[in-house]
Amino acid sequence: MKDFFKIQFLWIMLLSAVTVSCNRTDDEAPNFPEGTTEYTNLWIQDSMRRYYYWADQMPAKPDYHLPVKDFFKSLLSSQDRFSFIVNTTDPNTYPKSVRNLFGxxxxxxxxxxxxxxxxxxxxxxxxxxxxxxxxxxxxxxxxxxxxxxxxxxxxxxxxxxxxxxxxxxxxxxxxxxxxxxxxxxxxYGYSQEQPLLSKIFEQNGKKTGYLYMYDFPDGMTSSLKQKFSEFKSSGIQELILDLRYNYGGSVSSAAALCAMIPPGISGDSQFIIYKGNKNGGEVKRTFSQQIAYDPGALSFTTLHANSLGLNKVYVLTSKSTASAAEIVINNLKPYIEVIQVGEATLGKDMAGFSIEDKRQPKKITWQIHPVIYKVFNANTEGGYVNGISPQFAVNEFNSLPVLPLGDPNEALLSSVLSKIYSKQGNTNMDENKVKVLFQSDSPAAEFSGLNFK
CATH class of the missing domain: 2.30.42.10 (PDZ domain)
Structure with missing residues (x-):
């Protein structure tokens, strides 16, 4: 069975790297000249039929004459909030986000x-x-x-x-x-990779570690190991993960974080289950397997050596918490008590990888970012399309001024510290005090990558 999944993983990696052919075998296949919009749209349709989670809902006879972006939208399920397409030669086609605007x-x-x-x-x-x-x-x-x-x-x-x-x-x-x-x-400008922010709070001899993470890029396992090594050597007894603005990123980095928190897990413990269309099927991955999909990642054994061995973790969330950040919340639950504070998350219970033309020379410059899999934890729990609701609802804007992240008096953090140190605290603040009319976050700006390269 183990060898079967290895073969399946390698096959999926191969599929994601090869070009989806524009030449069909069915008699009714249209044939468009290379370089035309219709030629590109046909390639998009073939790619989506193979990988797209809702491929069975795609129209049988789409209008190939539509502009590329309009054609792509015509293929999407009404349930799909997150798939998008970009032209790698045109920066204006990329989703706007805090990182590629002003920061x-x-x-x-x-x-x-x-x-x-x-x-x-x-x-x-x-x-x-x-x-x-x-x-x-x-x-x-x-x-x-x-x-x-x-x-x-x-x-x-x-x-x-x-x-x-x-x-x-x-x-x-x-x-x-x-x-x-x-x-x-x-x-206007681009903001580079964001550093981790950590702090240790102590009261009456009890130490609490705090870790703020903006996203989950590949290559972050060394930084995570360093932070958790500091937490472990300091003897922290409680942990707060601040994922309130974390739109996700690499599932492998999310798995690496999860590997360093609970006791009683091994590299062979189930971390995640991916469920795709009839072509993708079901893929299960252990902690070790998922972490290893980041080519530069430290091993599960190296990371788990810094495990805090905690029986619960506090997670700060908002409507900006999505994708790999939601996977952390959902996929820790089979192994540890997760206490969520803040707002319900965005509800991105899915993942995918980018699809592009790998031919040399490249004939199509568009890159597709479709929903490919729904994601579930080791207990086959998922389906949080409406977000993951917190046990304790806290509006971080109810108290002005809004304080710096990591400040012990900041609304979300102080509510958890109060709970930890006083066993109560004001964790259900008055939601009617301040009404949030609009937030600038762009949900489609990040996508939870599977690292099938």
Whole structure:
């Protein structure tokens, strides 16, 4: 059985690397000249028929004359929120995200008195935003000289994504008003890989480790090992994972994180189950197998040597928690108690890999990012399309100013620390205090990669 799955994994890897042929064997197959839109659309259709999770719902006779993006959308299931396609020669076709814009995200809030404010909730390290002086918790008063009001807030803030340079008037929240206003110019640019943020809190001799992760890139196992080695040598007794803005990434890196938390697991313990269409079938992976799909990853044995051996973990979440981050929550549950605090997650219970033309020279420059598998944990639990709900609902914006991530007084973190150290704490804050009108996050900007290369 073990050898069977090895063969199946290698076959799937091979399928993802080869070109999906544009030449069909059926008599009714259309034949379009190379280089035409129709030729590209036919390649897309053939690729999707092979890999797409909802391939059986695709139209039998699509309109091949549609523009490529429109054609691709015509193939998608009504249940699909996440598949997308890009032209590798055209940056404008890529989904917009905090990483490839200015490096900050924001939320538009309506306070209990009716006032509308726009607060910066995330600033990436070494981003155009951070280099310009923006910080989490700042209030945006004006965009390009225009004051933000209740009526124009969403339209005005959304217009940022179409700019290459923006002028912001920002200030700090203090005692119900904005002070220290100043103008900041932010230029468009790409933000590089984000570092892990860790802290250790201690009260009455009890130590709690805190780890904030923005995403799950390949190649992060050495950094994870270092952080958990520090946690273990410090003797932490509780762990808080902050995944509130984590849209996912590599499932292998998610598996590596999970390998260092619970006791009683081995490299052969089941980590994940992928269920695809009739071509993809069902694929099961152990911790060791999944971690190894990152070519540069440390082994399960090396990582698990730093296991904290905890019987529970606290996870901070929001609607921006998705994909591989949700896999961490769901796939730890067979092995450990997961206590979730914050908001329900996005609901991306699926994964996939990119499909592109591997011919030399390449004849098609489009790259497809389809939903290929639904994902489940070792107990075959999944199906969280509406998100994973927390045991303790906390609105991180209910208390202004919004404090830096890792600050023990920050809303989500303080609610967990209070629970840990006082065994109670205000973990069900008044949800009606502040209403979130809009958030700038883009759900399609990240995709949970399977590393089938």
């Amino acid at each position: 900050f995200d924001y939320a538009i809030l309506q306070l209990s008195g009716g006032e509308v404010v726009t607060v910066i909730k995330l600033v990436l390290k070494n981003s155009p935003a951070s280099n310009s002086g923006l910080e989490r918790g700042m209030i945006i008063k004006k965009i390009n000289g225009q004051a933000i009001t209740a009526s124009n807030a969403q339209q005005l803030t959304e217009s940022i994504s179409g700019k290459t340079v923006i002028e912001l008037t920002v200030g700090n929240w203090q005692n119900g008003s904005v002070i220290d206003e100043k103008n900041i110019t932010v230029y």
